[in-house]
Amino acid sequence: MKSSIFQNSKNVFLDTVNAKDYIQLDRVSTIYQSLKDSVKKPLKMILLYGKPGTGKSMFLTKIYHDLSTLQMVHLYNTPILDESEFFKTLAQDLLNVKYKGELNFTQFMKIMNESFIDEIPLVLLDEAQLYSPALMEKIRLLSDTRKVKFVIALHKTEKEDLIAKEHFQTRIWESIELENASSAELKIYIQKKLMKANCFDAANMFQNKSVNLIHKITKGNYRDTNKLLYSLFDIYTWYEENNPVKINKSLVSHKIIEMSAIHTGLINA
Template sequence: MSGNKYTTIKNIFADIGQESDYINLDKSIVAYKKILDLLQKPVKLIVFYGKPGCGKTFLLKKIVSDLKEQGDIVFFPYPFFNEAEFVTSLYEGIFKKEPQEKIGSYEQFIKIYKAKTDDVQDRKPVVVILDESQLYPEILLEKIRIMSDSGLFKFLFATHEYIDKDILSRDYFKTRVWENIEMGSVDVGEMKVYLENKFQNNQFYYIFSKFTESQFEILNSLSKGNLRMLNKLMFNIFELYEYFDANQPTIIGGNTMVTKIIEMAAIKSELIDA
């Protein structure tokens, strides 16, 4: 089945999470412009939130790619739970090399950072983007808050939900946050734009055109407007097409996608019960 075209289509939805996966949707364009605008202002903390799978990480990687030539920007896609690991990784992200001495604390990091940058005129604050920030321990978030007060850094926290019980919503954070930016779930129209781009960019637009409007509604309902769930569902749809194309091609020989296969893929994706 290695030569099966559905193997190629399936894999379009397998290797996700790269900056190249970013597609201009209405919600992502608005969030992108807001974040870039805030990063140009003298802000200390920005909170960017939305449900898992709504496309936050895609957008963050796009921002990092677009801004990396304009100054220091560091992106941590996974959380840290240890202060020494965090400041050591931050050093490596800024200076692109390992520190000459072990860095065990925030205070030591700041001392080393100032010593290395005191002769740099008009140095802009380093932008640090922390994905999955809801997982950071409170004591480390407190050190990050102190770092933001130094004026040497500005932090963008990407989190799943910005709710009252979240540490980022507490008073000593809220007084420093310039703005909260929300990334909403994808609606049917945006989902269609996303899929159309995915297929067209890989020369499979004719496959996209085989989906009916009612099937797009089904896809959006099953995935709940979640791009991560949608990619998993699409992968399983075309894995089933891969099987039928090799073993029972008449089942998928029509001019439209087979709704029954979409439902089978949803069961395999654990989006509905068998």
């Protein structure tokens, strides 16, 4: 069966974190450049924070993808909540030492001090708000040794703000906040994403009015936008197969935007 433009467009907005899907936006690229510059500085820690869906994971993936060829970088997308497991993973990744038994913080620090590392490795920790305060304190002590550099990404909530203040305030040299996209940025984001997948007709369907409505519904959140547009193209695909008279292929229908928002739960109908 021949795949339609809507089917292809739908797959573009699958919620996956892939460095290839990274979309260069003016503001985001500026932030990305500043993060890359900060990594080169002799900083102990870099804090990357923002609301869920603002692109923190994508940022870390992108920087991991870009720097992995240049220096030692380790990305932990999923938090390792067990303390022993965390240090064992770090030992294996940083020192190439495999421990079978328990490895506590004291033992790991001893190993780190004894080992000789040419280049300070960069450890990227995503969803850092899930780590326990005790483990976060140990990560702080670890960064104080200047043997490891950390980029910590966490959600910006009151609780996470406290973590940031209490544990990292004095040690953080760089703090970067990611925000939701504006309406104009969202339009560029959608169109670039579609054009990257050669869905030019679908990209042309998004005019200012329809993007404004999408922005109103998603508040510029990239994850919500992806969800909404996936659902939108899913509905378009259905109409194309079952009732093609009802759809206009030159302009995104506000009705279908709202229907997809209802379907994804962004609108409470």
